[in-house]
Amino acid sequence: MTETVASLDSETVETPQKLRIEVLASGLDGPRKLSFGPDGALYVAESGRGGPGASIPSPNIPGAVLSYGATGAITRIQDGVVERVVTGLPSLALSDGSDAMGVNDIDFDAAGNAYALLGLASNPANRDSLIQVPDFAQLIAIDKFDGGSSWTRLIDFGTYELNNDPDGQSPNTNPFDLLIEDNTVYVIDAGGNNLLSQRAFSHEILLETVFPSRSAIDPRTGQTITQQSVPTAITLGPDGAFYVSELTGYPLQAGAAQIYRLNAAGQPEIYAGGFTNIVDLAFDKAGGLYVLEYDADGILTGNEAGALIYVSPDGKTRTTITDALLNPTGLEIGAEGDIYISNKGFDAGQGEILRLSQEKPFDPSPIYDQVKRYTTTIAADGDIADVYYPVLPNTTADQLPIALMLQEAFVDKADYSNYAKEVASYGFVVVVTNNQRTLTTPDGQTLSGLLPEEQQVNEVLAQIKLEDSDTTSPIFEIADTTKLGLLGHGLGGFVGLAAIQNIVRSASTKDYTRPPELKAGIFYGTSFQAGANSGIFPTIENQDIPVGLIAGTRDSINDLGEVASTFVKVQDPPKALITVEGANFYGIANQDNDRDPSRPTLDQATATGAIGRWSGLFLRSHLLGDQRAFDYVYKTAGDLDPNVNVTSVR
Known part of the structure; x- marks a missing residue:
């Protein structure tokens, strides 16, 4: 299935993809973003399943609440062994453990030190007054990987949002994607609709840009409303520029999500449009862009099928690599070109890590040389x-x-x-x-x-x-x-x-x-x-x-x-x-x-x-x-x- 790329000169070319899909890990609690560590292992952020603790209003379901529990984790996958190496991280979820808010991402600096990003998806005042767990909406340093609960709070993005509210749409924070580049931390705040940074892990948070809202039609009323961007991922492109994806806010309709390229002044310019509910993106070595859609038909349709789409290096063709995904939430490309995806990312106990590898043409030559x-x-x-x-x-x-x-x-x-x-x-x-x-x-x-x-x-x-x-x-x-x-x-x-x-x-x-x-x-x-x-x-x-x-x-x-x-x-x-x-x-x-x-x-x-x-x-x-x-x-x-x-x- 091939589609054209909006906002670019394009042609439609059918590019069949034959993929081998393996389940590397299953039974995870809300797996989100993932990253390779300096040891070659794959590390996965598990947002957890909440617990019986204090509650805040659900950002997605009117009248429902998310309740606290120390059930978040960092999981390591190495040599076929799946192991939770950090446990006890804060988590908020519905009573059945779904729709969790907790650890959203993990990344490593040049020295191999590990950092994790915790979300919230709420007014940060709720963190301080209702939950009273300060780790939410923070960047933390993982002290050690030993199966225990040891970390250090470094950057409080919740307080920054509460004090500044850069998008002017009332304070809401959900730090969702983390990138460490040249000793600078870049954080996408999906709730605040902005990109924040902190150089050399200092105390000053810098506002890089705010992603623009636009008008949309409310399908329930027919009225024109303001639709927020809800940025979800940042990656460095082959041209040295940052690229940022968006989920889009309500009404979350199909075809409304865009990918931005930040220009020399740091301002977002539309690179490609016509996507649906993007949750992550990554460039391959050839300069092509993989785009992960959380829900390929739009979240409100009730269909949970996501999709992985590939945009060719010249930007002229777009190919659906696979739509055999259910609410995927994270994307990583390995050194050998294999694709790793967090699947079923908002389900407790059902989350998966998938590896997608391109099947090489079958070689009918002999197996053994001698x-x-x-x-x-x-x-x-x-x-x-x-x-x-x-x-x-x-x-x-x-x-x-x-x-x-x-x-x-x-x-x-x-x-x-x-x-x-x-x-x-x-x-x-x-x-x-x-x-x-x-x-x-x-x-x-x-x-x-x-x-x-x-x-x-x-x-x-x-x-x-x-x-x-x-x-x-x-x-x-x-x-x-x-x-x-x-x-x-x-x-x-x-x-x-x-x-x-x-x-x-x-x-x-x-x-x-x-x-x-x-x-x-x-x-x-x-x-x-x-x-x-x-x-x-x-x-x-x-x-x-x-x-x-x-x-x-x-x-x-x-x-x-x-x-x-x-x-x-x-x-x-x-x-x-x-x-x-x-x-x-x-x-x-x-x-x-x-x-x-x-x-x-x-x-x-x-x-x-x-x-x-x-x-x-x-x-x-x-x-x-x-x-x-x-x-x-x-x-x-x-x-x-x-x-x-x-x-x-x-």
Whole structure:
């Protein structure tokens, strides 16, 4: 959703944003502004939930009162740990703890000292006569972060408002936003409609500017009324000027909020308008401006949905980054560009801190740079197997699922080394066996050689379980033996499809039961026919096990039509048919073979890389639950790979 920026030359450009939204903290009491400390931790001002103490009139609900309690806090979020490091700060709230007034902001000076800003949203005389808690409407220094209640009052903005009332609309103070810049404190007073400062933490408060009121129509009476600005945030722009946002006062209508830029004389000039109930703002490193709306439709509509809007560095486009927010109250941008938001900022016990991170385009490249190989003997039958596995930077137990490669008839395991390395680099222990068998063909001839069969599935699974538990094995405790995927070439893929269906189609296997560890299979140059070249394609009852088929367009042994006919017969989704343009039947092997008379037009290394890449991504989708790999396989249709087309059902 894109809108134009008022008061600026603009054009409307759709800029899709794909964000990952994480909840870093929950259960907070009225979280407001937030700031990173010198230790890299994120500190959050919690306004609290009030308590049973003295009361003042609510500024928002006629006849209601806000009652005092020492329930405000400063919360630290660091390395996944959420901890209240300052407690007992003053708070005022409704009886249910909502609509709190208390700690509004926290910031740090150049030396790393912490300061917090307390609000009030009332005539400061009420603080002194009714509540009799002088900490409200003050800047305080946090003495230490140790989970206790220790701070020092520094600047009394409430008394300044009571004595001066700069906007002339009767004393009201709510210090709401704090910025420390060049040893000067800048404070936005939302109640007083002004920007105040104090240089070098002296005792003299300076009035920087008052934000102007304007006329508005009262929706209840139709009469013209004065609408206050209610400034809410200040930030330093890339041009060295201050920028200030506003919520606007009653009637709080949509589209009325503006962003001001303070000119060289310190006076506010409209930078952008047409916003609604802005509560915070921040520039990114590129000079673009993030604008946080407390209520995107106007507070009086009853809809609590807020929004985060991005104004481009040139000011010409405005993009809604997300509207999946509820009454957000604070915004901070991290060093890496992630966005942090206080959400549900006026609710007790429901407040959240969200992290929004821009999803980078999915990289289909291998996960691991280095793959090793060793040779083992399958204990059940004495066959020799090559085992490929990635070198892990940080070894975690049960990290790599197993992938068994079922070879084409009479193709040696060594001919699949490039393919096996590619698949292993996506996070798998890949096993390629030389399955030596002798069998009798239907016409009575004896056939000996490298031939795949279904019983390899259980034999190899049992072998890898042994080696995963062997302290001398290269794959000791890194294989996930609860997850097995099948790979296959030609006849090997045929056998793999039979194994997935829990049936036997090879002549040498007499008894086979599909293991529960078998979770997916993807095969190259494979068709599944009732008889060799019969043209009859039976239903493949895969029983919800995902199946992928990869076909080369130059394959004349199991041609694309036969592979596609097999794909149609796969009963249960998800399933994918991946076509590699220019590859023949031996595109999966290290070298081409003239047993396929159709010559490839895609070079061998590119073909093998593409087949290995899509095999690895397919298995990551289903054995590792990699959602981004799943989306790449099933949703891009191969558009991002110049040699590949994908047809899928999910």
